[in-house]
Amino acid sequence: MFILNPLRLLPALLLAAVLHASAQARDYTATAPDGVTLAVHESGNPQGVPVIFIHGLLGSHLNWSEQLASPQLQRYRLITYDLRGHGLSAKPSGTEAYSDGRRWAADLQAVMQAAQARKPVLVGWSFGGAVISNYLAAYGDKAIAGAVYVDGVIELKPEQITPHPEIYRDLVSDDLRTHLDAINTFLRLCFQKQPAATVFERLLANAAMASWDMQRGVQSMTVPAAEGLRAASVPLLLLYGEQDALVRTEPAIARAVALNPRIQSKRYAQSGHAPFLEEAQRFNNDLAAFIDQRR
Template sequence: MSSRLRICLSMCLSICALLGAPLFATAALAQPAAAPAAGAAAPATATSPFAQARFMQVAGGGGVPLNVVDQGDPAKPAVLFIHGFRQSTLSWSLQFGSDLAKRCRLVAFDLRGHGNSGSPWQPEAYHSSRPWADDVARVIQALGLDKPLIVGWSFGGNVAMDFAALYPDVPVAGYLLTGTAGGTAASPPPPAAPVNAPPRPSVSPDLALNIGAVEASIQLLFPNPALDKALLAQFAAAAMRVGPWVEQGVARRPRSGKPAVAQPVTFATGGKDPLVGPATVARLKDFFPQARLIDFPAAGHAVFLDEAVRFNALIDELHCGQAGS
């Protein structure tokens, strides 16, 4: 087996483990968050999908600074986007660059350890559901989001379920989860690693292995040839900003039981998703019997990019379109 293939497989194992990363603890409310720093207009270029957005910093759980992007009329229905592991707010470029902001308020933030947010070195900043849930709660509180629709992708779906478990009294309109096992412990185990396989590149001290792993993961997660190459390059750059201590902390998250969510849950599943296959979808149906599952047969792991127009229309249907334009 070639070195590159072993790196790719190791990266796949790592991502699969993160998709099934567990959550949950006893529900509790955190202390009020500090007010966000004044958000100046983003110094974006005219071609950036975030050119009309407001950037600000919010103190997350434990005071970790979170980079937040906010676009649209604050009086419109709010949508809070949570990206996947080793990615950033750039994941939602085809949402912020669309006309959704005419009908709803779009908010996204870089997860702790990702993008332009703070990246604590301590394992306890990542290895339980609490800090991730606290971050979501602090963003909602700091921006005054009223019953937002929470959209979670991949590991972001786990984070969304962290929040649902620990903050059941915070009103939200519902959850739209895609490319995720939804924090369940029932996601299928990854295949056995090959003999003499290198360590997971994302935790390797060898930067060359990390770079090779990022290249392989980008090909795996975003195979659609129609996606803009410059955007894919940004995704790769975002992945390289995540330090090995982040995954080391996440890997220690304890497994959990069946999630309990009172609000409506919708799963947008990609028919060609290499990480969330039919077995995981079947388990989601069992774990979330009241959830609505919508298939995007031509999409892979990133449904919101592969079929952005239809995905955006789904957001309209679930939340934004209710208030009109």
């Protein structure tokens, strides 16, 4: 008698899950209070716990490829969006559209409303952490289930940011070659272990799409972290690469915990600024565990 080995079905079941998630993918837009249109991408289980991924400076939803393609995370409702001045979202003119942190908070609120995401978990990488801090300061934490800072910018303070004055100067240069070389250097600093060439080239092209006005404006963006983090009562988790070349891990974690002693943290010894790509499987495991604890 033929006995079916259930282990042989596992690859097919995983493939079916991924294909099902892909069938649920959809793109739409959200509109910020100041009229900026934000590109939103959604995949995964539409009935699952909503998770909103917020990319970093010069990024887009493409940064989260290892999470969006993960069979482990397909049971959640995976929502990404391109920040103002990035990717497929609108790029308003003038630095004033980017220097006020409340605009970025309002963008996130607009995405949550457009997605009708009830009690989402927020996941912010690098500059995306500053967006979360601004959101908490402006709206509090009643509408979210928790937040994860991934090598997140707690505040734009010198003691928390590794100094690269020549890079940030050249990012806003009017000379195209200088500007593009600075983008290349900045992106390489994101990784202790450099990604595959095809991945890096895609992220580099993506970074070159970012608004120059945005890059000028965010260097003086307001981030009232004390107001946001201190009052937060939902679970907050910090995931940082110990080899980070852009954010100073120790001072950033220390500042966050000083503001809110309930904050938990984990460190990735083999990662730089982007553990969600450099140690993707471990990151996905930690993220899934955090989300499941919120249910």
